[in-house]
Amino acid sequence: MADLQAEVQAAADEMVAAGTETGLQIAVHRYGRVVADVVSGVADAGTAAPVSHGTLFYAASTAKGVAASLAHALAERGDITYDLRLARVWPEFAAHGKEDTTLRHVLLHTAGLPGLPRETTVADLCDWDRMCAALAAAEPWWQPGTRFGYHALTFGFLLGETLRRVTGATMSGLLREVLTGPLGVADEVCFAVPRSLLPRVARQSAAPAPPEPPEQGSPLDRATPPALRGAVGLGDRADVLAADIPSLGTMTPAARPGCTPPCSVMSTVLAWCRTSAERPWRPSPSLGWTR
Numbered sequence: 001m002a003d004l005q006a007e008v009q010a011a012a013d014e015m016v017a018a019g020t021e022t023g024l025q026i027a028v029h030r031y032g033r034v035v036a037d038v039v040s041g042v043a044d045a046g047t048a049a050p051v052s053h054g055t056l057f058y059a060a061s062t063a064k065g066v067a068a069s070l071a072h073a074l075a076e077r078g079d080i081t082y083d084l085r086l087a088r089v090w091p092e093f094a095a096h097g098k099e100d101t102t103l104r105h106v107l108l109h110t111a112g113l114p115g116l117p118r119e120t121t122v123a124d125l126c127d128w129d130r131m132c133a134a135l136a137a138a139e140p141w142w143q144p145g146t147r148f149g150y151h152a153l154t155f156g157f158l159l160g161e162t163l164r165r166v167t168g169a170t171m172s173g174l175l176r177e178v179l180t181g182p183l184g185v186a187d188e189v190c191f192a193v194p195r196s197l198l199p200r201v202a203r204q205s206a207a208p209a210p211p212e213p214p215e216q217g218s219p220l221d222r223a224t225p226p227a228l229r230g231a232v233g234l235g236d237r238a239d240v241l242a243a244d245i246p247s248l249g250t251m252t253p254a255a256r257p258g259c260t261p262p263c264s265v266m267s268t269v270l271a272w273c274r275t276s277a278e279r280p281w282r283p284s285p286s287l288g289w290t291r
Contacts, residue, residue, distance in 0.1 A: 012040035023051040027253040043202035058235030063249025089165035092136040101144040112140030114149040115223030126243035156246030
């Protein structure tokens with residue numbers, strides 16, 4: 001496996017040298033064993049601080065896999081069921097015909113609430129109660145369970161408020177209690193980054209040209225408030241990083257001595273974390289939205 005480590009390191013260094021990436025970590029886990037663990041580039045282009053194995057990266061929607069894994073763990077221990085109706089524990093959510101929306105619909109992105117109000121600001125996104133109240137009062141785009149559409153920013157609030165109503169705990173509290181604490185990676189995978197860990201978070205680097213805005217009136221345009229379309233800007237804001245927004249997250253895939261790798265927490269494997277700007281969302285005829 002020494003050859004694999006060297007090959008992955010060379011590939012990472014080549015991407016940084018070519019300008020494809022500013023800085024990144026790559027960890028490869030095979031059957032629970034780390035077979036490659038590399039870093040390359042800088043965590044902050046302004047200060048030239050290098051990426052280390054302890055650097056945390058704003059990994060955006062990668063956190064949805066962590067949030068879903070948290071729901072599955074709670075279901076496994078009997079705290080929730082997938083057919084739990086949200087309105088049973090969150091009565092306000094029943095408005096506008098949403099009374100039969102289930103946890104299963106949320107996890108499958110079929111709940112019919114893929115978008116936030118158009119006027120939503122970044123400050124609003126950081127306000128848990130405000131976001132949950134907006135979703136409870138919202139009219140679904142379709143009858144829950146009948147269609148699929150990627151719930152890019154609403155997924156975490158829908159799931160998180162349901163779990164909060166059941167358990168009385170926040171998503172960050174549940175994450176540490178149920179998953180990351182027992183696995184020994186509480187400081188490696190976060191929804192809300194503790195203030196003490198913010199200095200470890202890499203700065204995002206913008207793409208050379210901004211992404212094209214979505215077509216006016218398209219599903220993507222309707223689903224994404226204009227103030228929330230700058231992914232790089234979000235990942236560099238302390239208020240966003242420190243807020244419980246379980247559709248987004250900050251983490252490292254690198255293994256820690258004596259710790260279960262963070263990848264084991266997720267239902268999908270995180271291949272790498274990077275400081276380069278994300279590709280813009282684009283519509284997909286069959287899957288709603290994709291990258």
